[in-house]
């Protein structure tokens with residue numbers, strides 16, 4: 001009945017609704033992280049996205065075996081106080097278990113979470129283990145007194161990244 005509106009066999013595809021690989025929540029998360037960056041007045045110029053640190057803090061590659069020891073040692077990170085992980089017999093549960101963390105997060109994302117987790121969660125109870133300003137411009141060892149030296153952060157990144 002009446003005039004039939006023309007029918008297209010196939011609807012023209014809409015312009016990409018989403019950027020590839022980035023889900024809505026991930027983008028909101030990134031936006032929140034960016035906001036927290038701005039609000040904390042962190043001014044270091046780095047090429048990295050807000051939720052990760054792409055560039056290793058030191059040139060020497062991290063050593064996963066050493067990383068596991070630092071994770072457990074009281075004098076090291078003492079991460080076991082709060083995190084369970086493979087091969088660790090006694091651990092606290094204040095933080096999430098880190099089994100498979102290397103599959104959930106990239107090395108760059110793990111690095112940022114150890115360096116300064118408040119950049120992704122301003123209310124985090126986890127200490128910022130290597131918070132410095134201008135991270136990429138000044139040798140991190142020379143800025144302030146981070147809880148963990150840069151090499152130990154890299155060792156932890158190497159070990160946690162291996163937990164797939």
Ligand code: HEC
Pocket residue numbers: 071077078079080081082083094095096101104110113114117121123124125126127129156160
């Ligand atoms: C005081 C407790 C505490 C200590 C000590 C601690 N963490 Fe955490 N960690 C947390 C909590 C809680 C979270 C969840 C994020 C938050 O704080 O809201 C977390 C999150 C993480 C994450 C992100 C995990 C994920 O799946 O998103 C990594 C990686 C991590 N911690 C590594 C470490 C390492 C390595 C150390 C030692 C150098 C350490 N943590 C020490 C409490 C702790």
